[in-house]
Amino acid sequence: MNNKIVIAVLGAAILGAVYWMTTGEKASQVVEKSDGAVKVGFVYLTTPGDHGWTYAHELGRQQVEKHFGNKVKTSYVENVPEGPDAARIIRELAKKGNSIIFTTSFGYMDPTIKVAKEFPNVKFEHISGYKRAANVATGNIRYYEGRYVQGVVAGLTTKSNKIGYLASFPIPEVIQGINAFALGLRSVNPDANLSVIWVNSWYDPVKEADAAKVHIAEGADILAQHTDSPAMLQAAEKAGVLGFGQASDMKAFAPKAQLFSSVNNWGPHYINKISKMIDGTWTTGDGPDHWAGNDWVGMSDDYLVLTPFENMSADVAKAAAKVAADIKSGNNKIFTGPIKDNTGKIRVPAGKTLNDGELFSTLNYYVEGVKGKIPG
Amino acid sequence: MEALILTVLLTSVPLIFAASGELIAERSGVLNLGVEGMMLMGAVSAFAASSIFGSPYVGILAGAVAGALTAAVFAVFALGLATNQVATGLALTIFGAGLSGLVGAPFVGGTIDGLPTLAIPLLVDIPVFGNLLFNHDIMVYLSIGFIVIIAWFLTQTRAGLVLRAVGNSHDSAHALGYQVLLVRFYAVSFGGMMAGLGGAYLPLVLTPHWSEGMTAGRGWIALALVVFASWLPSRILIGALLFGGITIMQLAGQARGWTIPPQLLSMLPYIATIVVLVIIARNREFARANSPACLGQIFIQNK
Numbered sequence: 001m002n003n004k005i006v007i008a009v010l011g012a013a014i015l016g017a018v019y020w021m022t023t024g025e026k027a028s029q030v031v032e033k034s035d036g037a038v039k040v041g042f043v044y045l046t047t048p049g050d051h052g053w054t055y056a057h058e059l060g061r062q063q064v065e066k067h068f069g070n071k072v073k074t075s076y077v078e079n080v081p082e083g084p085d086a087a088r089i090i091r092e093l094a095k096k097g098n099s100i101i102f103t104t105s106f107g108y109m110d111p112t113i114k115v116a117k118e119f120p121n122v123k124f125e126h127i128s129g130y131k132r133a134a135n136v137a138t139g140n141i142r143y144y145e146g147r148y149v150q151g152v153v154a155g156l157t158t159k160s161n162k163i164g165y166l167a168s169f170p171i172p173e174v175i176q177g178i179n180a181f182a183l184g185l186r187s188v189n190p191d192a193n194l195s196v197i198w199v200n201s202w203y204d205p206v207k208e209a210d211a212a213k214v215h216i217a218e219g220a221d222i223l224a225q226h227t228d229s230p231a232m233l234q235a236a237e238k239a240g241v242l243g244f245g246q247a248s249d250m251k252a253f254a255p256k257a258q259l260f261s262s263v264n265n266w267g268p269h270y271i272n273k274i275s276k277m278i279d280g281t282w283t284t285g286d287g288p289d290h291w292a293g294n295d296w297v298g299m300s301d302d303y304l305v306l307t308p309f310e311n312m313s314a315d316v317a318k319a320a321a322k323v324a325a326d327i328k329s330g331n332n333k334i335f336t337g338p339i340k341d342n343t344g345k346i347r348v349p350a351g352k353t354l355n356d357g358e359l360f361s362t363l364n365y366y367v368e369g370v371k372g373k374i375p376g
Numbered sequence: 377m378e379a380l381i382l383t384v385l386l387t388s389v390p391l392i393f394a395a396s397g398e399l400i401a402e403r404s405g406v407l408n409l410g411v412e413g414m415m416l417m418g419a420v421s422a423f424a425a426s427s428i429f430g431s432p433y434v435g436i437l438a439g440a441v442a443g444a445l446t447a448a449v450f451a452v453f454a455l456g457l458a459t460n461q462v463a464t465g466l467a468l469t470i471f472g473a474g475l476s477g478l479v480g481a482p483f484v485g486g487t488i489d490g491l492p493t494l495a496i497p498l499l500v501d502i503p504v505f506g507n508l509l510f511n512h513d514i515m516v517y518l519s520i521g522f523i524v525i526i527a528w529f530l531t532q533t534r535a536g537l538v539l540r541a542v543g544n545s546h547d548s549a550h551a552l553g554y555q556v557l558l559v560r561f562y563a564v565s566f567g568g569m570m571a572g573l574g575g576a577y578l579p580l581v582l583t584p585h586w587s588e589g590m591t592a593g594r595g596w597i598a599l600a601l602v603v604f605a606s607w608l609p610s611r612i613l614i615g616a617l618l619f620g621g622i623t624i625m626q627l628a629g630q631a632r633g634w635t636i637p638p639q640l641l642s643m644l645p646y647i648a649t650i651v652v653l654v655i656i657a658r659n660r661e662f663a664r665a666n667s668p669a670c671l672g673q674i675f676i677q678n679k
């Protein structure tokens with residue numbers, strides 16, 4: 001009998017140890033990288049892997065290391081769940097002496113603000129949110145610029161005039177993306193329509209694949225996504241339709257289907273903000289109307305990069321390149337009136353361009369060309 | 377429409393495998409909540425084996441073996457050491473999620489050739505139904521085959537009778553001289569193999585890449601399906617198709633611009649499960665008819 005108890009305890013210990021080695025570690029251990037002066041911390045939503053949102057941030061972190069050499073020491077924590085639990089991880093990074101901490105997902109917004117209050121001497125930057133504090137800045141990329149170009153390519157390429165879009169959650173950034181895509185689409189093809197499927201997840205490959213197949217079954221011949229896995233492009237490749245990659249180049253998954261990917265290039269942004277922190281010129285950018293001085297960067301500074309245009313005709317590629325150049329130079333601000341919503345009501349009068357604040361606070365409708373209604 | 381029905385069918389396949397395997401484990405009296413973990417191990421092994429050996433059929437085999445081995449870990453604790461089955465099963469889910477992530481790390485970002493479809497000659501030419509039913513990859517046929525075999529095994533064979541006896545009254549079965557723990561070990565391992573096959577279907581067919589946690593809760597749905605099916609194999613098939621159907625319907629509804637909130641639509645499969653459970657529970661005789669009386673109870677063999 002005693003033997004059995006010993007075996008049971010041993011067994012439990014082994015199982016516990018293996019569990020700790022595999023998952024426990026990931027959740028709590030901070031991955032230390034190299035030695036140096038200024039410590040910079042990153043909080044990641046998933047493991048970086050080699051595609052998608054977190055991977056793009058990881059490339060940015062690597063650029064930081066390369067740029068500063070041993071002057072800066074970076075570390076990151078991966079697989080941090082969004083919501084209140086993230087506060088524990090952010091606090092741990094602050095305690096470990098990081099001077100600035102980048103929290104890289106929308107759901108870290110409130111935890112970042114909360115922890116920032118406890119560490120007034122540590123600087124924080126929350127990616128993709130809208131709440132700031134004395135030591136919390138926000139940073140984001142104008143993803144919608146790339147989506148407008150996607151819309152133009154889709155409008156010129158589609159034969160069925162049906163475009164399928166996979167969306168994650170109805171937050172401002174995603175709505176901006178859908179509307180920018182539709183504006184680009186309708187700018188070249190007034191007959192084309194966009195239908196949106198909300199998969200209610202940033203990353204659920206099987207559901208994304210299912211949603212993509214449903215779009216294709218409903219007649220869509222071009223797919224776009226605001227979710228993170230390559231599942232949609234793989235489904236497109238298999239069915240012989242076309243699509244756009246998200247956050248990082250996804251050509252490897254769908255060499256015949258990918259038209260181009262909009263790639264998030266975080267390196268220059270992180271390098272800029274860390275340099276400013278070292279110089280003592282770091283600010284939250286919070287101006288009188290909250291959005292003035294906002295660090296919201298896009299194609300103009302190569303923070304958003306488009307991969308080569310492929311699997312489309314030379315004429316389409318040429319047109320897309322021109323639109324991209326216009327956005328880059330600032331000639332095309334995208335959200336410039338007249339803009340009608342999908343019930344036909346004028347929402348932005350001719351001549352007016354939505355400013356950054358309005359993009360967040362007033363864009364609560366689908367523009368002309370998008371089917372359905374924003375949920376919630 | 378046909379394309380939508382095909383999608384429903386394929387979405388249901390992992391659930392059919394995992395739920396029918398769990399059904400066997402539960403009919404032997406063992407509640408293994410680690411289905412999600414076993415599916416993930418099956419998925420990662422199937423992907424790894426396919427990309428190493430270049431054949432998705434090796435992947436099927438690897439998924440089955442990995443699922444069975446993961447289940448064996450559960451068996452060592454829950455059967456051999458008589459640990460609490462609920463706690464051990466939950467631990468297995470976490471263990472499988474972590475270990476599959478570790479094993480799969482080198483394979484993230486790779487892609488494989490998925491399973492080819494094998495059209496059944498002549499039958500595939502039947503109008504309307506031919507293409508829907510007889511033009512699939514081998515695992516679709518396997519999943520249906522397993523349902524038939526399991527139903528036959530449980531009701532028509534002596535071994536099936538022993539399995540049910542062990543699940544309904546392990547003390548009586550033991551008194552009659554049956555090896556309760558051995559029967560349960562086989563049942564749990566079979567359940568693991570089936571969960572492994574279900575997991576393998578994700579990277580082999582549904583979306584040919586590996587990513588951590590790609591089952592995204594399907595193991596839990598499989599567990600719910602077993603109860604939904606009131607421990608009858610044929611109802612697993614119905615439940616899985618119903619679940620797949622509602623999942624795809626809500627996606628199609630959105631694509632067509634229905635103005636029902638997608639959050640609500642996403643809840644539908646789960647609401648449907650609860651509603652059916654309530655309906656089943658209203659009729660106690662019906663609910664208990666096939667429920668293993670010793671489900672989740674620990675059996676310690678005295679020597």
